[in-house]
Amino acid sequence: MHSDHTEGLTDMMQLRWHFNSGGPKVDLVCSDDSKSPLGHTLSCRKYAKHIGDALINSGEMAQRLAENKKRLPGGPADLINTMTFPKASEPTMVWSLGNVKVYAINSRHIPGHASYRVDTPAGSVVIGGDAGNDAPKPPRATSTSAQVEKLAMGADIIVHSTIHPVMGPDKDSGFPPPIYYRQSTATDLGSMASRTGAKHLMLTHLIPPMNAKRQGPFPIPGGGLTEADYKQAVTDGGFAGNTVVGTDLVSVQMP
Ligand SMILES: [Zn+2]
Numbered sequence: 001m002h003s004d005h006t007e008g009l010t011d012m013m014q015l016r017w018h019f020n021s022g023g024p025k026v027d028l029v030c031s032d033d034s035k036s037p038l039g040h041t042l043s044c045r046k047y048a049k050h051i052g053d054a055l056i057n058s059g060e061m062a063q064r065l066a067e068n069k070k071r072l073p074g075g076p077a078d079l080i081n082t083m084t085f086p087k088a089s090e091p092t093m094v095w096s097l098g099n100v101k102v103y104a105i106n107s108r109h110i111p112g113h114a115s116y117r118v119d120t121p122a123g124s125v126v127i128g129g130d131a132g133n134d135a136p137k138p139p140r141a142t143s144t145s146a147q148v149e150k151l152a153m154g155a156d157i158i159v160h161s162t163i164h165p166v167m168g169p170d171k172d173s174g175f176p177p178p179i180y181y182r183q184s185t186a187t188d189l190g191s192m193a194s195r196t197g198a199k200h201l202m203l204t205h206l207i208p209p210m211n212a213k214r215q216g217p218f219p220i221p222g223g224g225l226t227e228a229d230y231k232q233a234v235t236d237g238g239f240a241g242n243t244v245v246g247t248d249l250v251s252v253q254m255p
Pocket of ligand 1 (some may be wrong): 109130177
């Protein structure tokens with residue numbers, strides 16, 4: 001439920017409601033409710049139910065309904081079909097349509113965090129999200145997730161959030177070590193992609209974003225990183241396939 005991984009759905013569902021209220025519902029496949037460290041509920045189901053609330057309460061929805069009566073009166077929440085799955089310790093099929101199959105596995109980040117794999121006749125894509133290793137800090141063999149590695153075996157493409165080793169506590173960015181350690185480093189992702197046999201590794205959710213001199217309040221040692229710096233980190237991990245360094249619309253990621 002980290003906002004930088006969910007807020008895009010708000011825009012998507014608003015547009016769907018706006019232009020295609022009569023269309024099929026959107027299946028939202030996510031983990032069952034879980035508890036935050038202070039005991040609050042993390043709930044994908046509630047998130048979906050309230051996805052239009054800000055615009056309903058601002059009056060925008062009523063205005064739009066007056067402009068077009070074909071829109072659903074309950075707002076975009078009426079277009080979501082939420083499907084939750086219980087804790088998945090192994091890759092588990094959570095959705096399918098014909099020969100397209102989606103598998104999920106829960107992986108370490110915050111409670112309820114899950115990684116997904118989409119198998120299609122054209123190929124397979126794994127989306128790791130913010131997954132990290134079960135061991136929250138060194139000593140450990142890698143910063144990457146054993147669950148994601150299991151899910152990614154034989155997949156063509158791995159898409160994964162990443163942090164560059166320059167943010168590590170051995171450098172002087174001042175970035176909090178627990179936050180650094182809970183992400184997967186670009187170098188370790190290169191090693192994992194090599195082990196699973198992926199053809200492509202796409203880095204997203206870059207910490208730090210390319211060319212940024214700071215990650216929020218934290219200065220980047222040596223100045224801004226380039227695409228080549230990220231690719232080098234992946235090569236250092238032993239990956240010989242194709243690396244794509246994605247750009248994020250959000251200029252500073254909140255890990
Ligand atoms: Zn996160």
